[in-house]
Amino acid sequence: MRLSKLFKNAPTVNVTGLCFDSRKVQKGDLYFCLPGMTYDGHDFIAQAVEKGAIGIVHSKEIENKLEGAVYIRVEDVVLAMNQCARIFYAKPSDKMTMYGITGTNGKSTCANIIKYIRELKEPCGYIGTIAIEYGKVRLAPDLTTPDALFLQKKLSDMVRAGMKSCALEVSSHGLAQHRVDAIRFDVAIFTNFTYDHLDFHGTMDSYFNAKSILFKDLVKENGVSVLNVDDDKFEDLKSLSKARVVTYGMEKECDYRAINVRIDPESTTFDLVYQENIYHVKSSLVAMYNVYNLLACIAALHQTGMDLAIVLQACANIPQIEGRMEQIDCGQPFHVIVDFAHTPDGMEQMLRYGRHIAQNHRVISVFGSAGKRDIAKRKVFGELADQYADLIILTEDDPRDENPKDIACQIKEGIQNTPSVFVEDRYEAIRQAIDNASDGDVILILGKGDEPFMYHTEGRVPWTGDNNCARECLAQAGYTKE
Ligand SMILES: CC(=O)N[C@H]1[C@@H](OP(=O)(O)OP(=O)(O)OC[C@H]2O[C@@H](n3ccc(=O)[nH]c3=O)[C@H](O)[C@@H]2O)O[C@H](CO)[C@@H](O)[C@@H]1O[C@H](C)C(=O)N[C@@H](C)C(=O)N[C@H](CCC(=O)O)C(=O)O
Numbered sequence: 001m002r003l004s005k006l007f008k009n010a011p012t013v014n015v016t017g018l019c020f021d022s023r024k025v026q027k028g029d030l031y032f033c034l035p036g037m038t039y040d041g042h043d044f045i046a047q048a049v050e051k052g053a054i055g056i057v058h059s060k061e062i063e064n065k066l067e068g069a070v071y072i073r074v075e076d077v078v079l080a081m082n083q084c085a086r087i088f089y090a091k092p093s094d095k096m097t098m099y100g101i102t103g104t105n106g107k108s109t110c111a112n113i114i115k116y117i118r119e120l121k122e123p124c125g126y127i128g129t130i131a132i133e134y135g136k137v138r139l140a141p142d143l144t145t146p147d148a149l150f151l152q153k154k155l156s157d158m159v160r161a162g163m164k165s166c167a168l169e170v171s172s173h174g175l176a177q178h179r180v181d182a183i184r185f186d187v188a189i190f191t192n193f194t195y196d197h198l199d200f201h202g203t204m205d206s207y208f209n210a211k212s213i214l215f216k217d218l219v220k221e222n223g224v225s226v227l228n229v230d231d232d233k234f235e236d237l238k239s240l241s242k243a244r245v246v247t248y249g250m251e252k253e254c255d256y257r258a259i260n261v262r263i264d265p266e267s268t269t270f271d272l273v274y275q276e277n278i279y280h281v282k283s284s285l286v287a288m289y290n291v292y293n294l295l296a297c298i299a300a301l302h303q304t305g306m307d308l309a310i311v312l313q314a315c316a317n318i319p320q321i322e323g324r325m326e327q328i329d330c331g332q333p334f335h336v337i338v339d340f341a342h343t344p345d346g347m348e349q350m351l352r353y354g355r356h357i358a359q360n361h362r363v364i365s366v367f368g369s370a371g372k373r374d375i376a377k378r379k380v381f382g383e384l385a386d387q388y389a390d391l392i393i394l395t396e397d398d399p400r401d402e403n404p405k406d407i408a409c410q411i412k413e414g415i416q417n418t419p420s421v422f423v424e425d426r427y428e429a430i431r432q433a434i435d436n437a438s439d440g441d442v443i444l445i446l447g448k449g450d451e452p453f454m455y456h457t458e459g460r461v462p463w464t465g466d467n468n469c470a471r472e473c474l475a476q477a478g479y480t481k482e
């Protein structure tokens, strides 16, 4: 593409790619000097030019301009990069129905529900924590919400592969770092807002401000904000939403309301009240929080033209979402559930659900807390497990360069009455939980879900995955039904 298509009055040179990392520049790329938390992209111009960048987009004064590249000075490089990416990749988000999902918990679950149901009508892509998926392509993501350039490129690949819609998880980091600024969403879904990511955002207000960008920036004609009426942040989001607002919930009057909810170990049923009509819904997803996730998706899909009856019927067969409330059934006489819960709210939801289905039997919980992340939540995890569990097995969970035993000690500060042990090796911890379980017990393995890696001192190292680990340990104990 000609540089002048991206910047008015720019010299006639051909841009073959866009890049913001000098280490990855390829010949013909336009290099954007981004401000970062550790570095400043302006410091790497020499490397970018050496690697063949044909243009440098910068905001600071540059004294020694190297030959071989064109220099374009702008006020805001992040803004310029987003605008360029949108044009360079031919505005892919304008060619699909775009669902943006944000909130502390439930983004991956909702995105996967939307993808599954939307695909009954037309091809739908997915970008989020679990995968990047479209058609037959399935890639392992590095981030929940990738950087702006990668995102635009992937969306354009999706359009080329025939996708008509896309469900995209939008993290607060992604919003704060303007990774989705160049995307035009049709629907912005808000799941919930509870404690998380204070290591990055500093305060809950700043965390919320990041989340709210998705709703402030939803300006597409016919755009719709899908909001959880039962969440404390509902009124704030409603008043700042630019688009039409549609509501869902259980406790208050709203557009899509669930009543008569019944949660069983295998399924969930409820009555959906919509415009004074009542529809009976049965879903393969369990736990109360999934009723909220379902309502959000039902509203979003219905508001974007899907037939309500088809959407509701599809709720009965939503496939297992990897590592999210994943029931591992190898024929053992107790429940084993693997879940990605890693926030206080997620932990409480899971522990409460475990308590609900265990009835008089025991809840055995296996978890840790990530190293170098949100230290304050460790004690809270201990308090929650103390409240709901009968046995707590503390173990490693992405310790990074912290000692897992120290993290476990901080979790233990919240444990008063419930027996707890520390088993550093996660595989061994899961094995001990399984060996310890009696008929009817519920084992909750929390925090990592399906993730096939663990962060240690040496970086990201392969991990069996909690779900695979549980299956292996069950097989070793003689249960092999799956
Ligand atoms: C905290 C955070 O989000 N950091 C992101 C941020 O890094 P940064 O600000 O430190 O960047 P930097 O290293 O200072 O570099 C500044 C600029 O100089 C450039 N550079 C740097 C060095 C060099 O040699 N050459 C060069 O060109 C960099 O490419 C960058 O453009 O900008 C980088 C470039 O886009 C991101 O890769 C990086 O994500 C890191 C890897 C990360 O782990 N982010 C996580 C926390 C994250 O975003 N998570 C969310 C939420 C997940 C959840 O809900 O749990 C997600 O969406 O995944």
Ligand SMILES: Nc1ncnc2c1ncn2[C@@H]1O[C@H](COP(=O)(O)OP(=O)(O)OP(=O)(O)O)[C@@H](O)[C@H]1O
Pocket: 103, 104, 105, 106, 107, 108, 109, 110, 129, 144, 169, 171, 191, 192, 289, 290, 292, 293, 323, 324, 325, 339, 340, 341, 342, 345, 346, 347, 349, 350
């Ligand atoms: N609506 C919800 N309310 C509260 N907790 C939820 C909700 N949905 C899911 N959870 C809990 O949060 C965990 C993570 O769910 P999910 O992966 O869907 O969220 P997420 O927002 O995508 O998280 P992340 O961005 O960290 O991947 C689940 O495993 C479950 O324990």
